[in-house]
Amino acid sequence: MDRIDLLVTGIGRLITPPGDAPRCGHQMKEVHEIRDAGIAIHEGRILFVGTAQEVMSLLANVEITATINVGGRMVTPGLVDPHTHLVHGGSREHELALKRSGVAYLDILAQGGGIHSTVQSTRAASEQDLITKAWRSLNEMLLNGVTTVEAKSGYGLTLLDELKQLRVAKRLNDTHPLDIVSTFMGGHAVPLAYKGRAEAYVDLLVREMIPEVAEAGLAEFCDVFCELGVFTIEQSRRILLKGLEYGLHPKIHADEIEPLGGAELAGEIGAISAEHLLAATDQGFAAMAEHGVIPVLLPGTSFNLGLAKHARAREMIDTYELPVALATDYNPGSCPTESIQIVMMLASLNLKMTPEEILTACTLNAANALGRGGDIGSIEVGKRADLTIFDAPNLAYLPYHFGINHTYGVIKNGHVIVW
Ligand code: NIG
Ligand code: FE
Numbered sequence: 433m434d435r436i437d438l439l440v441t442g443i444g445r446l447i448t449p450p451g452d453a454p455r456c457g458h459q460m461k462e463v464h465e466i467r468d469a470g471i472a473i474h475e476g477r478i479l480f481v482g483t484a485q486e487v488m489s490l491l492a493n494v495e496i497t498a499t500i501n502v503g504g505r506m507v508t509p510g511l512v513d514p515h516t517h518l519v520h521g522g523s524r525e526h527e528l529a530l531k532r533s534g535v536a537y538l539d540i541l542a543q544g545g546g547i548h549s550t551v552q553s554t555r556a557a558s559e560q561d562l563i564t565k566a567w568r569s570l571n572e573m574l575l576n577g578v579t580t581v582e583a584k585s586g587y588g589l590t591l592l593d594e595l596k597q598l599r600v601a602k603r604l605n606d607t608h609p610l611d612i613v614s615t616f617m618g619g620h621a622v623p624l625a626y627k628g629r630a631e632a633y634v635d636l637l638v639r640e641m642i643p644e645v646a647e648a649g650l651a652e653f654c655d656v657f658c659e660l661g662v663f664t665i666e667q668s669r670r671i672l673l674k675g676l677e678y679g680l681h682p683k684i685h686a687d688e689i690e691p692l693g694g695a696e697l698a699g700e701i702g703a704i705s706a707e708h709l710l711a712a713t714d715q716g717f718a719a720m721a722e723h724g725v726i727p728v729l730l731p732g733t734s735f736n737l738g739l740a741k742h743a744r745a746r747e748m749i750d751t752y753e754l755p756v757a758l759a760t761d762y763n764p765g766s767c768p769t770e771s772i773q774i775v776m777m778l779a780s781l782n783l784k785m786t787p788e789e790i791l792t793a794c795t796l797n798a799a800n801a802l803g804r805g806g807d808i809g810s811i812e813v814g815k816r817a818d819l820t821i822f823d824a825p826n827l828a829y830l831p832y833h834f835g836i837n838h839t840y841g842v843i844k845n846g847h848v849i850v851w
Contacts, residue, residue, distance in 0.1 A: 457753030510579025510818030522553025586620030
């Protein structure tokens with residue numbers, strides 16, 4: 433090696449979880465820290481990382497194309513948001529008064545609002561409308577320090593409309609600096625045209641939609657809203673197993689409001705992750721731990737729904753040694769925010785997670801919830817050079833000083849894109 437693309441110096445604290453694998457339970461606290469660090473980057477990947485002195489000695493006879501000095505700030509892996517409903521039309525502020533008057537989330541849905549309202553707006557939107565709207569959200573995420581985001585379909589609920597959403601996600605992945613990972617979520621709600629005929633819609637999903645989506649190569653994962661009044665455990669199992677048969681790895685919106693046994697199902701079918709989990713039982717946690725399922729917790733959603741109940745993160749971590757991840761769940765209904773930093777604050781406040789656990793949950797464990805632990809989520813030689821530079825003196829400062837954006841810079845694939 434006689435030349436490198438970029439040298440990052442002046443790193444007051446480099447903080448990262450170690451390795452590639454999900455960090456389980458107590459390991460989530462064990463982050464690595466290097467004071468006065470340097471990172472050498474070449475062709476979008478990390479070539480050396482260590483103290484500034486170590487890195488400089490390795491670069492003694494190497495031409496350095498560009499150097500940035502981050503002025504003593506804190507550098508972490510680029511954040512990963514592993515659960516969003518990024519691509520959708522319209523918004524739902526018209527439901528705010530209804531919500532404030534005490535009407536529950538599932539009741540609004542049962543009355544034909546909620547997800548159904550967004551389905552209508554999404555079907556009516558052109559691909560360009562959807563791109564323009566999601567593009568702005570991606571910019572917000574990037575400014576928050578996020579470098580990879582998952583995006584679910586599920587506001588089309590017909591083959592053509594689901595494919596439209598997934599094509600938009602692909603176009604965004606091809607054109608926006610952020611990486612977008614697609615999940616097919618045709619099982620997001622029973623469409624109004626199938627009201628009272630959920631089984632017939634599940635037939636359509638497994639016979640037509642899943643095979644077509646897989647054939648089009650537009651999704652890596654398959655997700656379902658397993659909830660009372662939405663999809664039952666049996667229907668969810670059918671959908672996810674069919675997805676698996678077609679190479680779509682299962683994810684599941686599980687036990688958010690009612691303890692249906694979604695966490696147990698996640699264990700049974702070997703889902704990569706189970707999300708929400710506010711109502712999940714101890715048996716559910718045990719099933720997840722036994723089968724290596726990653727719990728993706730969404731404290732922004734419970735906060736925004738005004739729920740008194742929160743996911744039992746402390747028990748998941750301390751008792752079941754689970755590798756907890758965090759995500760925004762960005763969507764127009766239950767969590768209209770792109771801000772992962774607000775989620776970090778809420779993970780501290782309501783889930784009682786420590787700053788180190790929060791970092792691990794938003795980086796390496798989140799990367800593993802997307803099957804990308806070997807490529808992103810930690811600052812390691814050979815990994816993608818995705819880095820977030822925070823204008824904060826330490827990790828605890830992020831959830832502590834809330835409501836502002838602490839991001840000072842973002843490096844994505846070795847390119848400085850926010851500064
Ligand atoms: O994860 N729970 C189901 N899906 C989303 C909400 C979607 C919506 O309300 O538009 C969630 O919270
Ligand atoms: Fe969701």
